[in-house]
Amino acid sequence: MPKPSEAQNQDGPESEDASAGLHADRLTWAVLLGRWIDFARGAVALPNDAEGTRMRESIPDIIMLQAVWFALQHLQELKADERSLGIARAEVLIEKHEGALRKRWGALPDKVSELVADAREQLSAAHGTA
Numbered sequence: 001m002p003k004p005s006e007a008q009n010q011d012g013p014e015s016e017d018a019s020a021g022l023h024a025d026r027l028t029w030a031v032l033l034g035r036w037i038d039f040a041r042g043a044v045a046l047p048n049d050a051e052g053t054r055m056r057e058s059i060p061d062i063i064m065l066q067a068v069w070f071a072l073q074h075l076q077e078l079k080a081d082e083r084s085l086g087i088a089r090a091e092v093l094i095e096k097h098e099g100a101l102r103k104r105w106g107a108l109p110d111k112v113s114e115l116v117a118d119a120r121e122q123l124s125a126a127h128g129t130a
Contacts, residue, residue, distance in 0.1 A: 032070060036063045054104050061097040062112065065119045068093050072122040076129065087126050094119050 040059050046052035068090050078086055098116050101108060108116065 061100050064097045065115050069119045069122050072126045075126050
């Protein structure tokens with residue numbers, strides 16, 4: 001997340017280019033957050049049956065698994081001594097949210113199962129680069 005001084009509008013005379021302070025990784029997180037918010041808002045339209053309820057209850061777990069998957073792709077941006085902590089935390093988060101999904105669903109829907117597999121694959125790759 002940008003520091004307040006970085007997030008301020010720099011339209012003053014000392015600013016050469018309004019886009020000079022933009023960072024792709026921060027923009028990507030912002031875009032993902034926007035999509036997650038839209039995804040969560042869309043859950044209100046799900047039917048009030050057992051499957052719709054399970055899906056609504058699963059949204060935080062799905063979002064967290066996507067966030068962990070994405071964060072693991074940027075693990076190399078951490079200092080070397082912080083990487084192992086990042087990997088350990090990712091592992092705990094994947095276990096926690098996968099467990100909640102499996103408890104709720106039993107057999108996971110295909111797309112949710114793919115998401116869990118993607119997060120685990122990214123975790124395995126992170127173990128290889130730590």
